[in-house]
Amino acid sequence: MNQHTEPTSTDKRSDRTKATILRAARERFAAQGYERTTIRGVAADADIDPSMVMRYFGNKAQLFDAALAIDLRLPDLTGVPADELARVLVRHFLDRWEGDPADEALLVLLRSAVTNEHAAARMHEIFATQVAPTLAAALGPETARRRAGLVSAQLLGLGLTRYLLRLPAVTGLTRDEIEDGLAPAIEAVLH
Template identity: 55%
Template structure:
């Protein structure tokens, strides 16, 4: 019985987060309401408060992003750009329903809390991924350069839908981005 309650509770939490991401992405933090989010999740607004306590904490939870970057220890430096592009874009490719990645990217432009979250996520996750291949100091220095390039690609591909970037395969896009990223990493 407890397992059923836990899985139902998890489904409710996920439904709230999904609805919140859609509303925050479409309306922004200020205009999105707990009532609208609850209605989209087909639950009572009090349930949103029960699970998250406040709109602010719901927003924080909606912005919780794992880029899924692997530990790149042992990856030759010349292969790092392809590996990073492929791994960075994979969750975006699967995040078609305006999920947390698009929300975070759009929100960071207008909301300081989201911008700080994005800076922290990018620095921590890229540094962690690159440390085994570049060493801690070079990884920390390079994480911002790599993040800047890949955020530009993500913004052009998934938000602006800029052609031909939006239509290229991830592999073809990696081939285009790799030389500049390789040069940036080599100069660290």
């Protein structure tokens, strides 16, 4: 097998189209959720035959799985002073929601997790492996156990109302207004 081909980003041709498919899939899953996203639609966006999607990803469920690779990139919070912790969290999540439009994985996950058991399980997993440990390190395991859930509820509530439901009363706020309004609230939960 290819020993001397450099392992650059677009090594083989198939890898590129596979990536194209995945990008199109993320967009549609993010915009419409699991059920309303069709393989034919994804294939059309990627300018490719539907059967290629099957060849590369097996079936719709596995394509969905592939689109759910998520890393929240939570920063290390152990060094942050307690009275700034909440603000750092809010700012970080706003960045993640509004950041790189190609990185819609968070939207995909949340939108689908509401109607799809499998996506919900993935969400549990992400919470357990990424959110909980980070908060436990910053707050100590005891208080984290009782507070991590509520903190997540607050941050996901923001994502829900602003980016999925697009409630005017929330989309109408500026980033600063949200930061100023929500940071004290999360601080209150953390105590």
